[in-house]
Amino acid sequence: MDIFLQQVVNGLTIGSIYALVALGYTMVYGVMKLINFAHGDMVALSAYIGLVLYTQLAGLGFIPQPLTVVLVFLITALVIAIFGVLLERIAYRPLRTAPRLSAVVSALGASMMIQNGIMLVWGPNILIFPADILPAISWNVAGVTITFIQAAMIIITILLMISLTLFINYTKMGTAIRASAINQDAAKLMGINVNLVIMIIFVIGSILGAVGGLFIGMYYRGITFNLGWVYGLNAFIAAILGGIGNIPGSMIGGYLLGLFTALIAGYVSSAWAEAFTFILLILILIVRPTGILGERVAEKV
Amino acid sequence: MKLKKSTYGYLLFFAVLTLFPFINDPKWLTVITTFCIYSVVALSVDIVLGRAGMFDMGHALFFGLGAYITAIMNVQFGINVLYALPLVVVVPAIFAIALSSPIVHLRGDYLLVATVGMNIVFEQTLKNNLFGLTGGPNGIFGVDSYVFGFSLDEPLTIYYIAFFLLLGTLLLIRNLERSKAGRALHYIQEDPLASESIGISARFYRVFSFALGAGVAGLAGWVFSIQYSAVSPEAFNFMTSVLFFAIVLVGGKASIPGILAGTFIMFVLPEIFIEFATARYFFFGIAMILSMILRPEGMFPAKYGKLPKYVTEDK
Numbered sequence: 001m002d003i004f005l006q007q008v009v010n011g012l013t014i015g016s017i018y019a020l021v022a023l024g025y026t027m028v029y030g031v032m033k034l035i036n037f038a039h040g041d042m043v044a045l046s047a048y049i050g051l052v053l054y055t056q057l058a059g060l061g062f063i064p065q066p067l068t069v070v071l072v073f074l075i076t077a078l079v080i081a082i083f084g085v086l087l088e089r090i091a092y093r094p095l096r097t098a099p100r101l102s103a104v105v106s107a108l109g110a111s112m113m114i115q116n117g118i119m120l121v122w123g124p125n126i127l128i129f130p131a132d133i134l135p136a137i138s139w140n141v142a143g144v145t146i147t148f149i150q151a152a153m154i155i156i157t158i159l160l161m162i163s164l165t166l167f168i169n170y171t172k173m174g175t176a177i178r179a180s181a182i183n184q185d186a187a188k189l190m191g192i193n194v195n196l197v198i199m200i201i202f203v204i205g206s207i208l209g210a211v212g213g214l215f216i217g218m219y220y221r222g223i224t225f226n227l228g229w230v231y232g233l234n235a236f237i238a239a240i241l242g243g244i245g246n247i248p249g250s251m252i253g254g255y256l257l258g259l260f261t262a263l264i265a266g267y268v269s270s271a272w273a274e275a276f277t278f279i280l281l282i283l284i285l286i287v288r289p290t291g292i293l294g295e296r297v298a299e300k301v
Numbered sequence: 302m303k304l305k306k307s308t309y310g311y312l313l314f315f316a317v318l319t320l321f322p323f324i325n326d327p328k329w330l331t332v333i334t335t336f337c338i339y340s341v342v343a344l345s346v347d348i349v350l351g352r353a354g355m356f357d358m359g360h361a362l363f364f365g366l367g368a369y370i371t372a373i374m375n376v377q378f379g380i381n382v383l384y385a386l387p388l389v390v391v392v393p394a395i396f397a398i399a400l401s402s403p404i405v406h407l408r409g410d411y412l413l414v415a416t417v418g419m420n421i422v423f424e425q426t427l428k429n430n431l432f433g434l435t436g437g438p439n440g441i442f443g444v445d446s447y448v449f450g451f452s453l454d455e456p457l458t459i460y461y462i463a464f465f466l467l468l469g470t471l472l473l474i475r476n477l478e479r480s481k482a483g484r485a486l487h488y489i490q491e492d493p494l495a496s497e498s499i500g501i502s503a504r505f506y507r508v509f510s511f512a513l514g515a516g517v518a519g520l521a522g523w524v525f526s527i528q529y530s531a532v533s534p535e536a537f538n539f540m541t542s543v544l545f546f547a548i549v550l551v552g553g554k555a556s557i558p559g560i561l562a563g564t565f566i567m568f569v570l571p572e573i574f575i576e577f578a579t580a581r582y583f584f585f586g587i588a589m590i591l592s593m594i595l596r597p598e599g600m601f602p603a604k605y606g607k608l609p610k611y612v613t614e615d616k
Contacts, residue, residue, distance in 0.1 A: 035410055091590045098597035100409065101356070105550045108543055109589025116583035229539075233417070240414065275425040278418035285415045286403045 002143040007266035008259060013150045013219065015258020016157035020212035021235030022242070022250040023164065024205030030181040030245035031194075031201055032096075034103050038087055038110035040232015042080055042206055045114055046213030047223045048122055050076045051129055058130075069133060077210040084206030085199055093195075111228070119225040129221045153215050160208060161251050168247055173200060181245060234261070237281045243291030252292060310558065311471075318464050322457055330456045332572045334528055337463035338521050339545075340564045341470045344557070345517035346545045348474070351554035351603075352483065353510035354490030356409045358539075358546045359416030362423045363393040363515035365537025367522025369427065372441040372532045373434050382446045382527060389523040390516040397515030398508055405507040420539045427534040440533030444526050459528045466524055470517055471557065477513075486510055487555075547585075551592050553599025562600055 021043055028036040050072050057068045091110045095103040138147040168174040179187040180197045188194055216231060217223050234257065242253025260280065265273045284291065321333055342364050349357040367389040374380040374388070404415045430437035446454045477483040485506045488496045493503045526532050548567055552559030566588075571581050592600065 094594045102593045102597035106590045106593040109586045112582045113586025275422045281418045
């Protein structure tokens with residue numbers, strides 16, 4: 001039972017990362033019907049930028065530690081948001097009317113460019129986040145260890161999701177985003193600036209992804225240039241699990257997938273964990289391609 | 302009879318490939334052998350992606366299956382590589398039928414993700430050394446290709462094997478284009494609903510295209526494992542599938558010159574600019590974005606048959 005509860009805590013922690021990254025995929029897919037393959041690499045980029053920022057800011061010496069961490073989060077999120085908007089401008093906007101597959105190839109190209117750009121700048125070797133970024137406190141509740149970072153990750157993720165849900169459901173821009181996701185042309189006719197909506201989506205997705213990337217760095221500590229594909233694909237599975245294009249779905253999907261991976265790693269085999277994840281994905285696609293909360297996807301044929 | 306411009310192009314291409322070994326440079330002979338093998342794989346991806354219009358981003362699975370069957374039979378069981386020949390076509394084709402049947406009805410992106418998933422499961426299976434056969438992360442070494450007193454992995458021999466495989470594949474595709482199946486695939490891609498309503502089973506032909514593509518890719522895997530006399534999971538991972546996917550779309554769907562040019566750019570150009578080797582994929586990424594913005598239909602978009610003159614002519 002202790003192992004089970006411990007794996008649940010671990011699963012919720014990983015699930016937080018998946019959910020944050022999955023939201024970036026799902027929002028872009030919802031409005032543009034495009035798998036933004038470069039999103040995972042943006043997440044990797046944010047981990048690298050965060051590491052550089054932290055080393056620089058901590059090197060200054062006069063900023064108190066908690067403020068440094070907050071600053072790292074804010075600046076990284078800002079930088080990645082700018083990258084996200086640039087990515088959309090350069091790689092996706094010119095292809096909005098082109099065949100669907102052209103945009104997919106452009107997304108793959110952007111992904112390769114960012115991933116290998118990271119490798120050229122920071123080298124192919126693993127980089128390590130310092131261990132003393134967050135206090136090494138841990139609590140022991142009923143035989144289960146919860147570290148400070150795990151608690152922080154789960155709480156921050158849930159806060160971000162609540163604010164995103166409020167934003168999407170109760171603001172004018174949120175309504176515009178939902179309208180554009182249903183029908184872009186009709187949204188344009190209603191006077192919605194779809195270009196602006198897409199920009200906002202990339203900003204929000206990138207910010208959430210940046211937080212996810214920093215969490216990956218601080219939790220696992222070792223980062224490599226190709227981590228984007230690993231987390232990107234898992235987050236994408238989470239998005240499909242919940243129903244792609246559906247925002248609450250991605251959150252649920254992220255946590256479910258996190259629990260699933262943690263339990264597989266804990267009880268079955270960690271060497272096969274990835275294979276099990278993808279088998280789960282294929283089974284979902286066969287049995288219920290719409291995901292838990294998603295739309296219809298099979299063709300009428 | 303007046304020959305078409307493209308016929309001259311193909312004749313020139315074949316002549317260059319036939320005479321290429323006279324350059325007598327072992328390094329380039331290896332590079333061009335690899336080019337032939339990868340062209341065959343790219344053309345087999347095109348059967349599924351370009352002709353049947355299904356987003357297949359896991360094709361390295363079938364390529365790897367062919368290569369691994371050869372290596373496992375030869376190294377683990379000591380069977381002559383020649384006897385692996387029928388199996389490398391049939392087994393990937395059966396796998397393709399079994400794997401694609403439940404998913405061919407999925408809409409584009411979902412199919413893409415499902416095929417990616419299959420490729421990753423395959424890669425992990427190889428890495429985890431299934432039943433002690435696949436050799437784990439390092440793969441299998443020492444494929445012995447000694448047949449009738451010849452060693453097939455001599456550079457010149459393997460070059461001609463790869464070249465003939467490419468010729469055969471081109472012939473197969475030419476025949477496919479002119480056959481009932483090829484026309485059916487083209488029609489299904491244009492409008493699945495309309496093709497179903499006149500009695501062309503979209504499901505059957507989609508699975509058929511997967512099986513055909515897998516068989517051809519498996520054969521390419523056979524040549525690959527003989528050329529390198531080794532197989533490893535990295536050669537058939539999901540990144541390889543992404544490259545082939547990109548080759549087909551950057552070159553042009555269902556366009557043979559486009560796909561050959563795409564393969565050339567992805568696999569031969571890096572050998573020429575060897576000093577940029579580490580930055581290779583960085584530049585490919587940029588090139589992929591640019592080529593899609595400038596030519597969203599690919600470098601050489603395929604042209605489908607012209608309407609007869611009496612239809613277009615004003616009366």
